[in-house]
Amino acid sequence: MQSSGLHVPDHPIVPFIEGDGTGRDIWRASVRVLDAAVEKLYGGKRKIEWFEVYAGEKAFKQFGEWLPDDTLVALREYLVSIKGPLTTPIGGGIRSLNVALRQELDLYVCLRPVRHFAGVPSPVKRPDLVDMVIFRENSEDIYAGIEWAAGTPEAQKVIRFLQDEMGVKKIRFPETSAIGIKPISKEGTDRLIRSAIEYAIAHQRKSVTIVHKGNIMKFTEGGFKNWGYELAEREFSDRVFTWAQYDRIKADQGATAADQAQKDAEAAGKIVVKDTIADIFLQQILTRPAEFDVVATMNLNGDYISDALAAQVGGIGIAPGANINYVTGHAVFEATHGTAPKYADLDKVNPGSVILSGVMMLEHLGWQEAADAIVASLQKTINQKIVTYDFARLMEGATEVKTSEFADALIKNL
Numbered sequence: 001m002q003s004s005g006l007h008v009p010d011h012p013i014v015p016f017i018e019g020d021g022t023g024r025d026i027w028r029a030s031v032r033v034l035d036a037a038v039e040k041l042y043g044g045k046r047k048i049e050w051f052e053v054y055a056g057e058k059a060f061k062q063f064g065e066w067l068p069d070d071t072l073v074a075l076r077e078y079l080v081s082i083k084g085p086l087t088t089p090i091g092g093g094i095r096s097l098n099v100a101l102r103q104e105l106d107l108y109v110c111l112r113p114v115r116h117f118a119g120v121p122s123p124v125k126r127p128d129l130v131d132m133v134i135f136r137e138n139s140e141d142i143y144a145g146i147e148w149a150a151g152t153p154e155a156q157k158v159i160r161f162l163q164d165e166m167g168v169k170k171i172r173f174p175e176t177s178a179i180g181i182k183p184i185s186k187e188g189t190d191r192l193i194r195s196a197i198e199y200a201i202a203h204q205r206k207s208v209t210i211v212h213k214g215n216i217m218k219f220t221e222g223g224f225k226n227w228g229y230e231l232a233e234r235e236f237s238d239r240v241f242t243w244a245q246y247d248r249i250k251a252d253q254g255a256t257a258a259d260q261a262q263k264d265a266e267a268a269g270k271i272v273v274k275d276t277i278a279d280i281f282l283q284q285i286l287t288r289p290a291e292f293d294v295v296a297t298m299n300l301n302g303d304y305i306s307d308a309l310a311a312q313v314g315g316i317g318i319a320p321g322a323n324i325n326y327v328t329g330h331a332v333f334e335a336t337h338g339t340a341p342k343y344a345d346l347d348k349v350n351p352g353s354v355i356l357s358g359v360m361m362l363e364h365l366g367w368q369e370a371a372d373a374i375v376a377s378l379q380k381t382i383n384q385k386i387v388t389y390d391f392a393r394l395m396e397g398a399t400e401v402k403t404s405e406f407a408d409a410l411i412k413n414l
């Protein structure tokens with residue numbers, strides 16, 4: 001990583017974590033597709049040197065540790081890596097290894113593009129109108145896992161502090177409450193919103209929508225919204241038009257003038273930075289998806305929104321993502337879905353999400369030709385109605401194939 005960006009050798013060493021559950025089936029299939037595309041496009045001049053590193057159940061079985069230090073050393077050293085999903089137990093046990101990796105490497109953006117591939121079955125009438133890119137803040141929020149279990153001395157201590165020293169009277173059942181903390185900072189918000197706007201500029205996107213619940217959580221989610229607008233106007237004044245500006249023009253000169261100012265800004269190619277409260281956003285992505293483009297939001301909202309939006313374009317079997325620190329160059333590519341344990345080792349699930357995460361990785365490396373070839377092959381394979389169970393159950397006349405066979409079809413269609 002240099003100030004001009006990533007400099008990628010022709011044979012980069014890329015660490016991978018296979019993942020738990022269905023991760024095993026998916027990784028085996030995905031790596032073949034990625035290698036085949038690179039081989040086909042660059043004829044041996046370029047090649048990824050895969051380096052297995054361990055996390056999750058495989059690491060615990062082999063080394064007695066869920067996230068060995070060596071894994072973190074490798075991910076830091078080699079900058080760009082890819083992983084399968086890792087299991088997080090519910091209500092106890094280890095904390096999320098996925099979150100730990102994001103925190104350890106300070107991967108502050110979770111980038112999840114959502115687009116439709118023609119022919120993929122969807123629950124909505126116009127899935128083709130969904131073309132959004134989620135920028136999910138990845139290091140803060142209630143998601144950071146700062147919480148204490150009900151009945152523990154720690155929870156009691158925090159509750160007593162809140163009641164005795166902060167005058168809090170709103171904890172309904174103080175004796176039996178668990179307590180969680182939701183840190184949202186200006187720095188965290190600034191770097192996320194900056195990345196979202198820079199992406200929107202680089203990819204000629206029309207708008208960035210800040211999604212928050214700032215009417216209720218005024219200082220955390222409301223802070224995110226306000227800091228977002230301030231950052232947009234401070235750092236991108238000649239490239240954006242914000243709804244905060246709109247409101248000021250409306251207050252001074254009336255609604256017609258504000259409308260005209262936005263129209264003029266759009267005609268000049270400026271990016272509209274707007275905001276939406278999270279509950280109505282979840283309705284509007286279904287009813288008016290074409291109005292949303294880049295979406296910038298906090299960690300928990302982003303988690304929910306990414307699965308919801310994935311459903312609109314065919315589900316979690318085709319939902320890629322990346323965890324990125326744009327300053328250090330560290331990036332860990334991973335699917336939006338989890339380990340789907342009931343399907344583990346059946347060679348059944350859709351490897352599309354990890355393969356498309358690999359496509360994002362190839363783009364990140366600047367190997368655009370190989371990335372494009374995989375996307376074209378995926379579209380061709382879907383056109384042939386060769387799909388895994390998740391699509392087959394919703395498509396007429398589909399040929400249902402296994403994970404490995406889907407990879408075979410993709411390679412054939414490259």
Ligand SMILES: NC(=O)C1=CN([C@@H]2O[C@H](COP(=O)(O)OP(=O)(O)OC[C@H]3O[C@@H](n4cnc5c(N)ncnc54)[C@H](OP(=O)(O)O)[C@@H]3O)[C@@H](O)[C@H]2O)C=CC1
Nearest residue numbers: 085086087088089098316317336337338339340349350390
């Ligand atoms: N980044 C990560 O590593 C993530 C890890 N997780 C972890 O994964 C575990 C399981 O979580 P869970 O909530 O069940 O969510 P999952 O995403 O693992 O699975 C939920 C459902 O999504 C569908 N699905 C998932 N993956 C695929 C695929 N590749 N192809 C087709 N369909 C798929 C299946 O639906 P159906 O049954 O309808 O066919 C599955 O039952 C948890 O421990 C969770 O913490 C969760 C999310 C991300």
Ligand SMILES: O=C(O)CCC(=O)C(=O)O
Nearest residue numbers: 087088096098099303336
């Ligand atoms: O860490 C986990 O187990 C879940 C993570 C998750 O759902 C996500 O990042 O989308």
Ligand SMILES: [Mg+2]
Nearest residue numbers: 303304307336
């Ligand atoms: Mg999730």
